[in-house]
Amino acid sequence: MRRRRNGGRPTIADVAKRAGVSSITVSRALRDPERVSPQLRQQIEEAVRALDYVPDQHARALASARTDVVGVIIPSLTNNVFADVLRGIYDGLAQTSHQVQLGNSRYSPIEEERLLATFLSQRPAALIVAGIDQTARSRELLENAGCPVVQIMELDEGPVDMMVGFSHRAAGHLVTSHLVEAGYRRIGFLGARMDPRTQRRLEGYRAALMEAGLYDPDRVTATPTPSSVTLGRDLLRDLLARMPDTDAVFCINDDLALGALFECQSAALAVPDTIGIAGFNDLEMMAAAWPALTSVRTPRYEIGSRAVQMARAAIAGRRPAERVVDVGVELQVRASTMRRGSAQVPSQKAPVRAI
Amino acid sequence: MRRRRNGGRPTIADVAKRAGVSSITVSRALRDPERVSPQLRQQIEEAVRALDYVPDQHARALASARTDVVGVIIPSLTNNVFADVLRGIYDGLAQTSHQVQLGNSRYSPIEEERLLATFLSQRPAALIVAGIDQTARSRELLENAGCPVVQIMELDEGPVDMMVGFSHRAAGHLVTSHLVEAGYRRIGFLGARMDPRTQRRLEGYRAALMEAGLYDPDRVTATPTPSSVTLGRDLLRDLLARMPDTDAVFCINDDLALGALFECQSAALAVPDTIGIAGFNDLEMMAAAWPALTSVRTPRYEIGSRAVQMARAAIAGRRPAERVVDVGVELQVRASTMRRGSAQVPSQKAPVRAI
DNA sequence: AGCCGATTTGATAGCGCTAACATTTTTCGA
DNA sequence: TCGAAAAATGTTAGCGCTATCAAATCGGCT
Incomplete structure (x- = not known):
């Protein structure tokens, strides 16, 4: 009897067997319900509930070379300004399958570059970075990130991809x-x-x-x-x-x-x-x-939630028309x-x- | 010609070929250098450097059913108190291979329970949670977490595992x-x-x-x-x-x-x-x-860094003798x-x- | 020299999932 | 009623890494 490495958690194969379908169908039902007939979809949903199935993020990431992780790089954890932005980001992502990977650059462009490299090696779904003053190498990394990038807090003519902030x-x-x-x-x-x-x-x-x-x-x-x-x-x-x-x-x-x-x-x-x-x-x-x-x-919370909103739209292939959003100040x-x-x-x- | 899914990044096999060893040896050299002869170790290190190899976290997690992620659940992102604790945690983990997975429970035990379940499904290396007033189910989840758990901010006779805080x-x-x-x-x-x-x-x-x-x-x-x-x-x-x-x-x-x-x-x-x-x-x-x-x-930063310190020790199999640490107040x-x-x-x- | 145990290295087989393609079933216009 | 396209479902083959066990090598001792 083979011991499961994952501590007895049900796998997609268990769900498939119980629902009487193949595992790829379960995968589809979970990822893209439209592509599975209502009949099977329901059976699968029942099996998922009965077994308390939770997909394995790592297996998914490995197989599809994609993750649900949104990388966020900010210069300070204790600055109230970024705390509010973060709250906007977390709230915007709360009801989704996305997770946040948070990096603290401590106002150091070099550290920011390092974090960026680390984050990118994990193929994030999107990146949110504070500011526009990245190092040349960071800028290059961002441009070739292969995922949506939102720069926040500032406004500038030449965003890497998208931007939310104010002047x-x-x-x-x-x-x-x-x-x-x-x-x-x-x-x-x-x-x-x-x-x-x-x-x-x-x-x-x-x-x-x-x-x-x-x-x-x-x-x-x-x-x-x-x-x-x-x-x-x-x-x-x-x-x-x-x-x-x-x-x-x-x-x-x-x-x-x-x-x-x-x-x-x-x-x-x-x-x-x-x-x-x-x-x-x-x-x-x-x-x-x-x-x-x-x-x-300064609409800090709004910057966070707008950034998430734009990132999500871009992930879904609907890049917003306005790539630079000025939230203004009062x-x-x-x-x-x-x-x-x-x-x-x-x-x-x-x-x-x-x- | 097969296209790589991972965007052309070198894999452990590439490193192995270049170093003239098998991939499992590379794996060992990276994870547990002591178990590889100095000779091969050096060759491997060179190959890693030459190829700019970065291990794939997801593949590792999938194969070993372990990750380097430390889950942190706090009730607020904007409260200065937790911002300081977080800084302690991030600083304590900065030079390690560990990453932080941060959850915001917004002072809701139910939300905390939800986050806990999500985090555990990703088999974290350790968990750091604020407070001692978890729901019964949360407590149960923590007790069967299968990883070190540090409760922070408070003091209590019956920690789930370890504890750092003050009365x-x-x-x-x-x-x-x-x-x-x-x-x-x-x-x-x-x-x-x-x-x-x-x-x-x-x-x-x-x-x-x-x-x-x-x-x-x-x-x-x-x-x-x-x-x-x-x-x-x-x-x-x-x-x-x-x-x-x-x-x-x-x-x-x-x-x-x-x-x-x-x-x-x-x-x-x-x-x-x-x-x-x-x-x-x-x-x-x-x-x-x-x-x-x-x-x-209240020594907030210290609570964060001590918690990380204890968690790391426990991960390494050296659980601290003192499982409950009182950092005191002044x-x-x-x-x-x-x-x-x-x-x-x-x-x-x-x-x-x-x- | 010869043997044993310790140490070092390797071959194999997955981990749980999805891409890519294959097959089956359904739909619908002529 | 038929056939082609569309929709639904399945089969196969990995993703990149490590657990496990097997094999090779080494050192020390009689």
């Missing part, structure tokens, strides 16, 4: 313009990590201030250090030490903005009157802060940039959309 | 006792989500106040709603409306604590003098807040609970360890 440059421009319109004139910049997306927000900031004739490079405070609330405090303190007349700051993300707020509180600087503060991403806490903090709402103006006596006080009810 | 009850007791010692007498509780771990922190709170003769069930404010900073504000507002003389709150997590702080700021209640605030987890922002917020440091006393004129002001340099 960080435009978003940076949007916030900064708002600060100008709110009456601030000596607007600083607080940046951390300074990954490519952050750089583009800085570009938007710079452009907006140039247009307004208010740009002063000395007000840009940026560090490669990973972002944190504490860092937000430190950066604002530094900036104010160097440029004490700074009357507003655009913070590259909400953690820095929260840190800036705490720093103002500890230094007894009135927000928004002495200093205006704007963040980026509009995490949930921004609306709850006191004063509530202005930010830019400026959420709150108390932290509503200066007393400022002429322009946008309504909180009417968020401004970028692009 | 939430003891931690809740620790913070609450601190509030008592700091001179607070009408100490409220703010809770959200109220999953099993949260419940146990509440138990600790209750026990500590009972011991001090200060327990008042009316000061417990808990809701099944998922936690958020805004919710922290709302809960504190509710509590103060009902029990205006409340002089401190233990918040089930740092988001609620931050919300409580903002609520106090907006209502012009002095922290820590009028109201003391303590949180849980000690996220990075707690130290940066103004005033800095007292919290309990009370971080900060300004938010340092009442002016209070006799007892613990030094920030000497955190208190629970258990």
